[in-house]
Amino acid sequence: YYTVTVQYITVNAPAYHLILEGILILWIIRLLFSKTYKLHETYKLTEKEKEDLIEEWQPEPLVPVVSKDPPFLNYDVVTGPPSYQITINGKKCVNFASFNFLGLLDNERVKQKALASLKKYGVGTCGPRGFYGTFDVHLELESRLAKFMKTEEAIIYSYGFATIASAIPAYSKRGDIIFVDEAACFSIQKGLQASRSLIKYFKHNDMEDLERLLKEQELEDQKNPRKARVTRKFIVVEGLYINTADVCPLPELVQLKYKYKVRIFLEESMSFGVLGEHGRGVTEHFGINIDDIDLISANMENALASIGGFCCGRSFVIDHQRLSGQGYCFSASLPPMLAAAAIEALNIMEEDPDIFAVLKEKCKHVYKALQGIPGLKLVGIPFAPALHLQLQRSSGSRDCDMQLLRTIVDYCLERGVALTLARYLEKEERFPPPPSIRVVVTIEHTEEDVQKALSYIQEAASAILK
Template structure:
């Protein structure tokens, strides 16, 4: 009884305290209303009424709609005049003046010239079979898909092209991209991430540089085609890995090179690279935009040129804008390597797919390459002929190997200023253009290039150029060099 009495007493005490507290608070509220200014009370009352109104009012009001008759709809359609997509321009506007490329001829400012500027190595750009296939695809599929491959951008021609490229390159699988530049620039960051290490030739092209930047990996540049310098770096890295084996186990290491370098026109020493790959346990990425459709008995690139097993290369990439007379690019290799890009290759996942017309053109170009492998022998012969003819021009030095289809002519002696060197070479190009020989300066984004190449004139070789064309071009370059470089 005593304990129950204590509990009852405790609860009565607590209730007394609670009522006391409530009374105090009520008195404070009454006191507030009694002494508060009138405008405060009016304002608070208005706010309370506004909140109540918001809580119980509808979010929108339905308005009566007026349905148009069919005649009224037709009248409105007749009256509507769409705004022009672009402002009106005159017929002589610079944008309407463009160069027309037809095979090994190019029309510049209304003047037909011999084309030594366009990357059309196999002459398929103006091939009738390729054009007819592209036209038939255009009529069947339309211009494009306007969607990425992973959504609604995949057509049967895309799958056929990937299958044909894998078969041509003798690899398990291939993947196509809609833009050549984005191919290797997307492939590198798909595999190499922050904390990984990439060993790169310092002459690597700009698309490789963008891929390296996107990967955010640790980049180590070795001297161009210098395998001793590369092995020195690999040994140093091996010693670092031995100090921290736990970190080394999760760090991926890559070597990124070009098969045929666009900036130097020479070939990578692939057999030595493969030896270093297995010795130091690194992966090789090979960019073959300049060597695909050029090197090798069947145009398969630098692996066929050296007789290297293609399975020794972890990833091969190339664009289809040089030899295949199309647009876009592709990567090929083992299935598990290629499949990874379908979810990680940014250019594949987020870009609209390759227009079916261009995929059909690339398929027909591959048909021609497979049916007529002699075309690669003809191209190599033309390259050797042009390489020999361009040697010994006074004031100019030739850069590149004899099997390269895009050679460089540089000044023997620099003026000491890059701008002055560029102006001298530009004058030579303009001199040749006046005499119906189209050449081009090698262009670079000077502020973004990691190792800026020397100024040069690029001379591009194709199978369509005749001996007479080559003779006229070389004679014109010699005359220009004599006139400009006095």
């Protein structure tokens, strides 16, 4: 019977089966009879040889070698509050450098509320929100922010940078897709990196380029509808871009959201407390229903003159961050005195909405004044509170351009006008912006201040950019 079965298999089996089986049998025979590999005898070092080798060994540097006096470590030291007037390196200056847009940093009402909170709660919290770090003043601030922004709920973070950097990876994971503007700020970029999602960049404020990417993704989804059903897609933009000082085309973005079924995350650190009749940001500026935006984030370190940040939106969206927002779950909560200061700043914003119109007019005035400076190009829109002055003609070297602009900043500083260079981590930035001087406008600046700054910037540009 066995002989018949073998003969039957041999006759009926395909030829390639027989060849494959023959090769496997030969390989097994070779393995069985091949010689085992033997390690060569190792040479044992003497104690003296070991000591010599250890002495000769040089470890690789932990970080790149820098010069003894690197320019980025030469800090300008501030003494006193960085408000309308600022003292830098012992010299009193008009402040065109701090993001104190509404002039609330040194406001007496805000300081008194912070001081009363300091006496009541102490300096800090020494614990995250989930571990005895939630104070009644935190809950009050979240409630007030949600009410101010006309959303269901808000969540606060103790560090502005960590707000959007924590929010993005809380929702978008590996396998999801994020469409991002090339001019997105560094905190957004770190959030993208932490999410491990597929990132697709579109040209700055170019809705045609964004729609091209969305159409391409739609075609990909049609090829694999099963995967498309579980893949989340997001658009991440800034309301008012810190690196370009221009506003996002939000109405067109909302149209694309519904057309291609994606979610919108809106970062409003530069537009919150600045744009809109009541300072609610770019949604109010364009008259967009805030419910059309899936998540809004902003820091409280600019218009509110406090520390930290917040996200707001629908309750089920915000509550998810309380369990998965890394900056919320693992950082000590916001010091109560800073939360109290932010609440009082909101009170002032609600009591006097005219301050937003005043700020807008000041921005337009400074924008007009800064045009036509020889050798410098003004970047931004008329109602942006933080504008950029870039070189009209680059030297071809980023370091040289930075040095030229630094010389202009130093020239103005010596004469009592505080400006600042826009700083970037060039090796970390996906699309590093050109070097620039940042000029920040606040409601406290007078016509005399603006003319003084303009005069010295023009003098410096004429002397240095020949």
